[in-house]
Amino acid sequence: MSEHEYVPKSKAAKWFNDRLPLLTLGAHLTDYPTPKNLNYWWTFGGILTFCLITQIVTGIVLAMHYVAHADLAFASVEHIMRDVNYGWLIRYIHSNGASMFFLAVYIHIFRSLFYGSYKSPREVIWIIGLMIYLLMMAAAFMGYVLPWGQMSFWGATVITNLFSAIPLVGDSITTWLWGAYSVDNPTLNRFFSLHYLIPFLILGLVVLHIWALHVPGNNNPVGIDIKKPSKDTVPFHPYITIKDAFALLVFMIIFAGFVFFTPNVLGHSDNYIPANPLVTPAHIVPEWYLLPFYAILRSVPDKLGGVILMFSAIFILFVLPWLDTSKVRSAVFRPIYRQFFWILVIDVLMLGYVGAMPAEGVYLVLARVGTIYYFLHFIVVMPVVGYLEKTDPIPMSISEPVLSGGAEPSIARKVDDKV
Amino acid sequence: MIKSNQRLFVLFFLLLIPFKPIQSAEMAEPIKVDWSFKGLTGTFDRASLQRGFQVYKEVCASCHSMQYLSYRNLGEPGGPEFSKQEVKAIAASFEIEDGPDSQGEMFTRPGKPSDKFKSPYPNVQAAIAANGGAYPPDMSVLVKARKGGANYIYSVLVGYEDPPPGVTLDDGVYYNKYMAGNKIKMPNNLMDGLVEYADGTESTVDQMAMDVTTFLAWAAEPELEERHKTGVKVIIYLVLLTILVYLSMKKIWSRVDSEI
Amino acid sequence: MSKEEKKVNRRDFLFTASYTVGAVGLGAVIWPMIDQMNPDKAQQALATTEVDISSIEPGKSITVLWRGKPIFIKKRTSEEIAEARAVKLDDLPDPQKDEDRVKEGKDEWLVMLGVCTHLGCVPLKDKGDFNGWFCPCHGSHYDVSGRIRKGPAPTNMEIPKFEFVNSNTIKIG
Numbered sequence: 001m002s003e004h005e006y007v008p009k010s011k012a013a014k015w016f017n018d019r020l021p022l023l024t025l026g027a028h029l030t031d032y033p034t035p036k037n038l039n040y041w042w043t044f045g046g047i048l049t050f051c052l053i054t055q056i057v058t059g060i061v062l063a064m065h066y067v068a069h070a071d072l073a074f075a076s077v078e079h080i081m082r083d084v085n086y087g088w089l090i091r092y093i094h095s096n097g098a099s100m101f102f103l104a105v106y107i108h109i110f111r112s113l114f115y116g117s118y119k120s121p122r123e124v125i126w127i128i129g130l131m132i133y134l135l136m137m138a139a140a141f142m143g144y145v146l147p148w149g150q151m152s153f154w155g156a157t158v159i160t161n162l163f164s165a166i167p168l169v170g171d172s173i174t175t176w177l178w179g180a181y182s183v184d185n186p187t188l189n190r191f192f193s194l195h196y197l198i199p200f201l202i203l204g205l206v207v208l209h210i211w212a213l214h215v216p217g218n219n220n221p222v223g224i225d226i227k228k229p230s231k232d233t234v235p236f237h238p239y240i241t242i243k244d245a246f247a248l249l250v251f252m253i254i255f256a257g258f259v260f261f262t263p264n265v266l267g268h269s270d271n272y273i274p275a276n277p278l279v280t281p282a283h284i285v286p287e288w289y290l291l292p293f294y295a296i297l298r299s300v301p302d303k304l305g306g307v308i309l310m311f312s313a314i315f316i317l318f319v320l321p322w323l324d325t326s327k328v329r330s331a332v333f334r335p336i337y338r339q340f341f342w343i344l345v346i347d348v349l350m351l352g353y354v355g356a357m358p359a360e361g362v363y364l365v366l367a368r369v370g371t372i373y374y375f376l377h378f379i380v381v382m383p384v385v386g387y388l389e390k391t392d393p394i395p396m397s398i399s400e401p402v403l404s405g406g407a408e409p410s411i412a413r414k415v416d417d418k419v
Numbered sequence: 420m421i422k423s424n425q426r427l428f429v430l431f432f433l434l435l436i437p438f439k440p441i442q443s444a445e446m447a448e449p450i451k452v453d454w455s456f457k458g459l460t461g462t463f464d465r466a467s468l469q470r471g472f473q474v475y476k477e478v479c480a481s482c483h484s485m486q487y488l489s490y491r492n493l494g495e496p497g498g499p500e501f502s503k504q505e506v507k508a509i510a511a512s513f514e515i516e517d518g519p520d521s522q523g524e525m526f527t528r529p530g531k532p533s534d535k536f537k538s539p540y541p542n543v544q545a546a547i548a549a550n551g552g553a554y555p556p557d558m559s560v561l562v563k564a565r566k567g568g569a570n571y572i573y574s575v576l577v578g579y580e581d582p583p584p585g586v587t588l589d590d591g592v593y594y595n596k597y598m599a600g601n602k603i604k605m606p607n608n609l610m611d612g613l614v615e616y617a618d619g620t621e622s623t624v625d626q627m628a629m630d631v632t633t634f635l636a637w638a639a640e641p642e643l644e645e646r647h648k649t650g651v652k653v654i655i656y657l658v659l660l661t662i663l664v665y666l667s668m669k670k671i672w673s674r675v676d677s678e679i
Numbered sequence: 680m681s682k683e684e685k686k687v688n689r690r691d692f693l694f695t696a697s698y699t700v701g702a703v704g705l706g707a708v709i710w711p712m713i714d715q716m717n718p719d720k721a722q723q724a725l726a727t728t729e730v731d732i733s734s735i736e737p738g739k740s741i742t743v744l745w746r747g748k749p750i751f752i753k754k755r756t757s758e759e760i761a762e763a764r765a766v767k768l769d770d771l772p773d774p775q776k777d778e779d780r781v782k783e784g785k786d787e788w789l790v791m792l793g794v795c796t797h798l799g800c801v802p803l804k805d806k807g808d809f810n811g812w813f814c815p816c817h818g819s820h821y822d823v824s825g826r827i828r829k830g831p832a833p834t835n836m837e838i839p840k841f842e843f844v845n846s847n848t849i850k851i852g
Contacts, residue, residue, distance in 0.1 A: 036675055057712065058712075061712055061715055064715070064716065065715070065719075075487065078487040078559065078560065079487075079719075079721070081642065082487065082488075082492070082641060082642075082720070083719040083720040083721040083722075084715055084719045084720075085711070085714040085715050085717055085719060085720075086711035086712075086714055086715050087715060087719070088642040088645075088646065089642075089646075089649070089711055090711060090712070090715060092646075234675055238671050239671060239672065239675065242664065242667055242668045242671050242672075243668055243672075245664050245668075246661065246664045246665050246668050249657060249660055249661040249664055250661060252657055253654060253657045253658065253661065256650065256653050256654055256657060257650075257654070259650070260646050260647065260649060260650025260651075260653060260654070261459055261647070261650055263646070264563060269563060269564055269565055269566045269568075270564070272560045272563040272564035272639075273556070273564045274557075282599070489721070489724065491720075491724050495720075532724060533721070533724035533725050656700075656704060656707075657704075659700065660697070660700050660701060660704060663693065663696050663697040663700055664697050664701075666693050667691075667693045667694055667697045670691065670693060670694075
């Protein structure tokens with residue numbers, strides 16, 4: 001548990017470790033002092049690592065059988081499903097894995113928002129995390145294009161056309177992205193190439209994400225800085241590993257439920273119709289994890305405006321650490337912000353819901369209200385509430401219910417129960 | 420709201436999953452059929468699959484291709500499970516184009532189990548031209564490619580009706596209440612007694628619709644039975660391991676004065 | 680949860696059970712990832728080929744593709760058969776009678792995998808020192824029965840599983 005220098009036991013190990021300190025790194029990861037009050041919302045980091053590795057492994061395997069050609073892609077996917085040994089299993093893990101990955105990443109992001117994990121000194125972790133999220137969206141989008149079904153084709157058409165909103169050079173950029181005058185074989189080919197590349201970029205960023213985490217150490221539900229190692233910490237192994245393993249297994253049960261019993265419920269039936277450039281499906285929607293942004297895009301009656309607003313919805317998160325003016329990290333001690341947090345959660349869910357609905361009537365109104373609140377939350381609520389809010393007293397440490405303010409001990413116990 | 424923060428959190432994310440777009444076009448909800456292949460342990464009815472193949476072969480195959488299936492699939496486990504000889508005989512009853520031979524000419528020969536199902540038309544354009552401008556879709560994955568799946572296919576097959584008063588139909592367009600927009604270009608091809616089932620089952624429209632839909636459901640998901648079987652084993656295994664790991668976790672964390 | 684200090688034995692049954700069960704699962708997951716690289720069902724279905732041999736003249740041979748590899752089908756003349764059978768087994772690096780390399784009663788038909796047993800090249804016909812095949816890659820000489828006579832190849836060219844469907848057709852595989 002202590003931070004003192006790791007010394008390998010055997011001579012050979014020492015010889016190697018002097019040249020490449022892998023063993024020191026291993027010892028650091030095993031002994032890494034972790035706050036002992038981390039709750040299950042903190043297990044999603046491990047779950048996400050599992051998701052990434054699963055996607056990379058199944059993806060490499062699928063690429064051995066998939067053919068990235070407009071005439072053959074759909075047939076090659078059917079070949080995987082019908083002929084390749086365990087092909088159906090591997091493909092369903094990969095396609096549902098994308099959804100599970102996003103489910104986990106959204107929980108991970110909202111956990112960070114609730115407990116203030118993005119705040120000083122963890123801004124860089126947060127920003128790297130957002131870069132990972134952006135790359136995930138790019139990878140997921142391009143992966144969805146590969147089966148070359150109707151949704152693949154028209155999804156690719158709509159998303160690439162977003163760039164045509166850029167003044168002056170928009171059309172040239174879109175044509176450049178396509179490598180043709182519409183979404184066509186060259187587009188499919190380059191998307192496959194990039195879809196294979198991006199996960200490895202993500203993997204690199206994940207290493208940086210964890211590295212950046214290990215500098216200040218974990219945040220925790222109480223949100224106070226922890227002297228480490230101390231009575232408030234436990235070594236990462238076996239305490240956190242076993243807890244992560246347990247949470248991961250529960251996650252895998254849900255994952256397996258999708259893969260084996262409803263493998264297509266998260267997809268769209270139209271994607272089993274081969275791509276047809278002459279017919280657009282009656283109702284075109286992105287995958288569920290992109291729906292909130294799709295709703296924001298459609299809430300603006302102006303092409304460029306919609307695109308700008310949609311991208312702003314993501315990029316505003318990058319400056320979040322500086323929009324939040326509160327000195328207190330965890331929403332556990334922020335009674336007002338906590339309310340707004342839940343409003344934001346509901347707002348994003350509502351945006352996702354209306355994103356799946358036709359852009360008309362009440363859905364359009366809801367989308368607009370939702371979009372306005374989304375931006376108000378970050379631009380107005382976060383700075384203002386941070387200034388005005390009277391926060392609850394914060395305990396001095398995790399183990400001791402001593403409060404920095406003079407409130408009753410009952411609050412401290414309540415906090416302990418919560419975490 | 421505050422007290423049950425975490426429970427709400429879970430609830431909302433679970434709610435997120437079933438959101439699906441609603442269909443705006445006017446059409447009746449498909450009939451809900453209690454298929455044998457539904458549910459966690461669902462399997463196909465072999466006899467129904469074999470009859471369904473007969474219906475496909477004798478009725479549907481004159482317009483609809485199934486280009487991703489091979490004759491050998493008919494004998495594979497989890498499917499109609501025709502015997503080796505039957506599969507050979509079925510395959511051999513089709514003339515398959517092969518080649519080029521040593522003279523560079525294409526030639527036809529009797530089908531082999533490794534051949535793909537013979538398509539009725541050489542290409543999509545020919546299929547459209549022969550069917551009054553409507554493409555009879557390939558049926559390999561049709562059940563997966565339609566919202567409502569097997570229920571929808573079955574409903575359309577039994578959903579032909581005379582148009583209600585006030586609805587006029589062009590030539591070659593038929594009224595079907597389960598079809599989007601209620602108009603379909605496929606005529607009602609099923610009538611009682613149309614095929615003579617090898618196993619003596621009475622071939623009512625309903626029976627044929629059930630059988631061919633079962634066959635199409637298998638064609639779209641030939642892995643279904645293996646998937647269900649493996650899935651049950653995987654879930655049991657995971658639950659067992661989860662319990663073991665949970666108990667191990669409790670034990671390990673009992674060394675620390677903390678909640679988990 | 681109890682707060683008293685407990686002595687926990689690391690070799691506890693629970694941990695061993697968890698590790699074991701977990702390892703079994705990991706193994707079960709790895710297998711599909713390996714098996715997917717094996718020949719798929721479509722490949723396996725193509726494992727037999729029927730060949731019409733009615734047009735092959737005595738002394739001539741044809742080459743057909745089976746599982747992506749060449750199959751040499753040679754209709755041998757009676758002189759060639761006699762030549763192959765005259766060879767003493769002691770002279771062969773991989774002793775095998777010519778009779779064992781053909782179907783009884785169909786002695787003129789030599790059906791073999793046209794792949795050099797050294798490193799997989801395709802030997803040239805009617806070449807080499809033994810009136811049979813010669814592999815240009817590393818100089819292996821095969822006789823008219825496809826047996827290795829000289830050079831680095833360790834064994835005779837392989838005879839695939841085949842049968843005569845009728846006098847004009849053979850089925851390989």
